[in-house]
Amino acid sequence: MAVWTYRWRPPARAATAGAVLALAAGPAVLAAPAAVAPAPTSVAPAPTGGQDQGENLYRQNCASCHGDQGQGGPRGPSLIGVGAASVDFQVGTGRMPIPHEMQQPRRGEPAFSADEIAALVEHVTSFGGGGPAIPQVEPGSLPTGRELFAANCAPCHGGTGAGTELTNGWIAPPLYEATPVQVAEAIRVGPGLMPVFPSQVFTDQQVNDLTAYVQSLRSERLDRGGNPLGRLGPLAEGLVAWAVALGLLVAAARWLGRGAGE
Amino acid sequence: MIMDRLARALDDRLRLSPLTRRALAKVFPDHWSFMLGEIALYSLVALVLTGVFLTLFFDPSSADRVYHGSYAPLEGTTTSAAYASTMRLSWDVRAGLLIRQTHHWAALIFVAAILVHLVRIFFTGAFRKPREANWLVGVTMLMLALANGFTGYSMPDDLLSGLGLRIIVSVVESIPVVGSRLVSLGLGGEFPSDEMIPRLFVTHVLLVPAALVALVSVHLAMIVRQKHTQFPGPGRTEHNVVGSRLYPSYSLRSLALLAWVLAVLFALGGLVQINPVWLYGPFDPAQATSPAQPDWYVAWGDGALRLFPPWEIRLAGHLVPAPFFPGVVLGGVTFLALYAWPFLERWCTGDRRAHQLLDRPRDHPIRTGVGVTALTFFAVLVVAAGDDIIARLLRVPVYDVLNVLRVMVLVLPLLTGALAVLLARALRRSEATHLGDLTRADLRAARRPARADERTTADEPELPAPDRPGERIELWPDGEQWRWRYRNEPAGVAILGNRKAPTEREAADSARLAYPGVDHVMVPGPPPPPPHPVRAALRRWATTAIGASLLAAALRHRRRRRWGRNGPRPK
Numbered sequence: 001m002a003v004w005t006y007r008w009r010p011p012a013r014a015a016t017a018g019a020v021l022a023l024a025a026g027p028a029v030l031a032a033p034a035a036v037a038p039a040p041t042s043v044a045p046a047p048t049g050g051q052d053q054g055e056n057l058y059r060q061n062c063a064s065c066h067g068d069q070g071q072g073g074p075r076g077p078s079l080i081g082v083g084a085a086s087v088d089f090q091v092g093t094g095r096m097p098i099p100h101e102m103q104q105p106r107r108g109e110p111a112f113s114a115d116e117i118a119a120l121v122e123h124v125t126s127f128g129g130g131g132p133a134i135p136q137v138e139p140g141s142l143p144t145g146r147e148l149f150a151a152n153c154a155p156c157h158g159g160t161g162a163g164t165e166l167t168n169g170w171i172a173p174p175l176y177e178a179t180p181v182q183v184a185e186a187i188r189v190g191p192g193l194m195p196v197f198p199s200q201v202f203t204d205q206q207v208n209d210l211t212a213y214v215q216s217l218r219s220e221r222l223d224r225g226g227n228p229l230g231r232l233g234p235l236a237e238g239l240v241a242w243a244v245a246l247g248l249l250v251a252a253a254r255w256l257g258r259g260a261g262e
Numbered sequence: 263m264i265m266d267r268l269a270r271a272l273d274d275r276l277r278l279s280p281l282t283r284r285a286l287a288k289v290f291p292d293h294w295s296f297m298l299g300e301i302a303l304y305s306l307v308a309l310v311l312t313g314v315f316l317t318l319f320f321d322p323s324s325a326d327r328v329y330h331g332s333y334a335p336l337e338g339t340t341t342s343a344a345y346a347s348t349m350r351l352s353w354d355v356r357a358g359l360l361i362r363q364t365h366h367w368a369a370l371i372f373v374a375a376i377l378v379h380l381v382r383i384f385f386t387g388a389f390r391k392p393r394e395a396n397w398l399v400g401v402t403m404l405m406l407a408l409a410n411g412f413t414g415y416s417m418p419d420d421l422l423s424g425l426g427l428r429i430i431v432s433v434v435e436s437i438p439v440v441g442s443r444l445v446s447l448g449l450g451g452e453f454p455s456d457e458m459i460p461r462l463f464v465t466h467v468l469l470v471p472a473a474l475v476a477l478v479s480v481h482l483a484m485i486v487r488q489k490h491t492q493f494p495g496p497g498r499t500e501h502n503v504v505g506s507r508l509y510p511s512y513s514l515r516s517l518a519l520l521a522w523v524l525a526v527l528f529a530l531g532g533l534v535q536i537n538p539v540w541l542y543g544p545f546d547p548a549q550a551t552s553p554a555q556p557d558w559y560v561a562w563g564d565g566a567l568r569l570f571p572p573w574e575i576r577l578a579g580h581l582v583p584a585p586f587f588p589g590v591v592l593g594g595v596t597f598l599a600l601y602a603w604p605f606l607e608r609w610c611t612g613d614r615r616a617h618q619l620l621d622r623p624r625d626h627p628i629r630t631g632v633g634v635t636a637l638t639f640f641a642v643l644v645v646a647a648g649d650d651i652i653a654r655l656l657r658v659p660v661y662d663v664l665n666v667l668r669v670m671v672l673v674l675p676l677l678t679g680a681l682a683v684l685l686a687r688a689l690r691r692s693e694a695t696h697l698g699d700l701t702r703a704d705l706r707a708a709r710r711p712a713r714a715d716e717r718t719t720a721d722e723p724e725l726p727a728p729d730r731p732g733e734r735i736e737l738w739p740d741g742e743q744w745r746w747r748y749r750n751e752p753a754g755v756a757i758l759g760n761r762k763a764p765t766e767r768e769a770a771d772s773a774r775l776a777y778p779g780v781d782h783v784m785v786p787g788p789p790p791p792p793p794h795p796v797r798a799a800l801r802r803w804a805t806t807a808i809g810a811s812l813l814a815a816a817l818r819h820r821r822r823r824r825w826g827r828n829g830p831r832p833k
């Protein structure tokens with residue numbers, strides 16, 4: 001299969017009335033690395049092993065909100081029993097650690113390397129309570145995946161996977177950046193407002209099918225026909241019809257009219 | 263030579279030459295805004311051409327089909343035949359997607375061009391007597407265009423358009439007493455009925471296009487019969503039309519526009535994706551997708567449905583379903599108002615005279631204000647149809663967006679309308695020719711309503727001016743025949759009468775008709791010839807061709823653009 005990936009470029013980042021974004025996204029994007037940067041001088045000797053490294057990272061970056069033993073606190077929920085999949089998803093998609101409380105943690109560059117994430121996962125699961133493990137993703141069937149997606153995911157993420165607003169400023173994000181494992185994790189964990197789809201609802205094979213379909217949505221092959229306009233649908237198309245096409249044609253008419261012997 | 267013979271043979275039998283000579287000499291005004299309607303006309307041409315191609319492959323049936331084709335995620339899925347054939351068109355028919363997309367883009371631009379054309383007619387008062395009938399024809403065509411766009415959009419039976427169809431059905435159902443009966447009459451059953459797609463198809467490819475083509479013919483015939491309006495200017499009176507002849511200048515210009523329209527439509531069809539039905543999936547009454555919008559030209563109705571508060575309104579003891587007011591009433595009132603406008607205006611102003619000269623928007627501040635108000639209102643409604651997209655992009659609750667828009671839809675139109683009235687008045691009273699030339703004093707003065715004397719001068723019928731200095735009609739013999747031209751030396755205008763007359767008397771009569779009261783003088787021979795019309799037209803045509811290829815090149819390779827512009831120009 002072709003490995004072209006469709007990267008979601010926020011189509012109107014610039015136009016989205018900067019104020020709201022600057023207020024909400026600005027601090028998250030800018031502050032995340034700063035808050036995360038593990039002070040290397042004081043805790044330098046971390047690399048010794050999984051357990052120690054995980055514990056240190058957890059103490060420095062997570063404990064302030066989730067509590068020393070993951071028992072939770074006023075600033076963050078309990079992590080006991082959330083499962084390896086949840087930790088891997090939250091940290092791997094860059095949602096955690098969040099620099100400060102916000103309504104909906106955003107996707108971003110992960111703050112840690114793969115090894116560090118593995119160590120964190122190990123540490124958090126050591127709090128006990130079970131929970132979903134990190135799924136193993138295998139190849140799935142696209143047609144089944146498409147049907148499951150249309151029935152279960154499209155109402156929130158949109159048939160095109162472009163995402164939409166849910167309620168009160170919560171959004172179901174676009175699905176163009178999640179890796180296969182992250183998709184499977186999201187299905188099993190149900191981050192934020194997303195419902196959990198446990199194994200009673202979807203078998204592992206169905207999760208694989210869904211994952212395969214979500215991955216295919218990223219592919220530029222589906223943008224057969226040209227620029228997808230952010231896959232935002234008819235209104236974006238209408239905007240192009242007016243601003244580009246009609247604009248050009250009216251300009252052409254003016255030009256032709258001026259050429260006439262007036 | 264063959265053409266010559268053919269023409270002569272036809273003429274012998276059908277006596278075409280007097281007709282053609284008259285038709286070819288018909289004069290069109292040169293102002294660019296007279297070509298807006300042609301953009302719509304040529305989009306219709308593109309729609310018919312591409313639509314015929316689509317009809318060859320589209321299967322208008324809701325029977326089950328198992329899809330087999332290049333689109334892997336749908337392989338082996340059972341869908342309606344309509345959806346399966348649309349998928350085949352998009353993925354497996356050669357050039358199918360290009361034509362399908364071009365058809366859809368043409369539909370968007372068709373309606374947009376009609377609207378812009380209508381706006382031009384409205385703001386310049388071109389609908390006034392004697393052209394009210396053509397205004398009615400135009401509004402009907404707009405309505406048919408909307409209907410055909412909607413039926414076409416719904417035919418592929420994909421999830422997104424199915425949601426739209428369901429909404430329309432619920433709007434019709436909301437009509438008290440007759441609603442549900444209308445629906446079952448129209449669909450031949452409950453909402454996703456088997457009859458639905460075949461009926462949409464017949465409406466879309468036969469009934470409405472036939473009606474449209476018939477009305478277009480009536481529309482054009484009326485224009486030929488009544489002649490064009492024109493903007494006032496030196497040498498232009500209520501009795502003449504100043505511009506280019508149909509052949510060769512105007513027809514070449516118009517052909518160039520046709521080339522432009524086709525170029526832009528096919529460029530969009532090939533470069534910008536529209537309505538990717540494979541992503542939306544086949545329609546299933548149990549499924550939904552979001553964000554969901556209709557095409558822009560019906561989005562105002564959708565926006566109104568979203569903005570209208572969820573009130574329970576009772577009429578005569580019956581609960582009126584929510585979609586009735588924003589759906590049925592708004593749509594009905596909109597088109598009624600459009601139909602009634604020429605008569606409303608005549609009733610309000612008491613102006614019953616026939617008009618061949620156009621208003622500039624400033625000449626009629628109230629009409630301009632009303633127009634701007636209406637346009638703003640509908641623009642806000644269209645934006646409201648995108649409430650979910652706005653909410654996602656801004657990350658604000660959709661209810662906040664709706665509430666802001668609810669206020670805006672009531673306040674903004676009044677503000678822009680008042681502003682338009684103010685600017686129109688200021689422009690009319692001051693020396694300014696453009697908005698940019700207005701001074702603050704002009705604006706302040708415009709706050710007062712017009713004085714009575716001002717009002718009358720603006721609308722005063724144009725009087726023949728027997729002693730306007732510098733104006734005259736020149737007549738001269740041209741072989742066996744006579745020609746004349748109007749000349750206004752101070753204004754630097756010279757306008758050639760477009761037809762020769764067999765006698766001096768007839769030439770003088772036709773000059774008097776166009777310029778009553780202007781003195782006639784006899785001159786020995788024709789004035790020095792203007793640049794040869796064919797050559798001038800050829801040059802224009804060549805520049806146009808360069809322009810069109812430039813556009814194509816610019817879309818593909820931006821870099822070539824500079825080269826093209828500096829390239830040699832044919833003489």
Ligand code: HEM
Nearest residue numbers: 310313314316317320366369410411414415418467471537
């Ligand atoms: C008069 C103005 C017309 C308008 C505004 C219009 C508009 C549309 C639209 C919006 C679609 C949906 C395209 C899509 O799937 O993305 C469509 C589909 C279609 N139209 Fe038209 N159309 C017009 C005239 C015609 C004519 C004259 C024909 C045939 C002679 C035609 C044949 C078709 C067919 C067969 C389809 C379905 C194929 C498909 O959806 O891919 N249309 N039309």
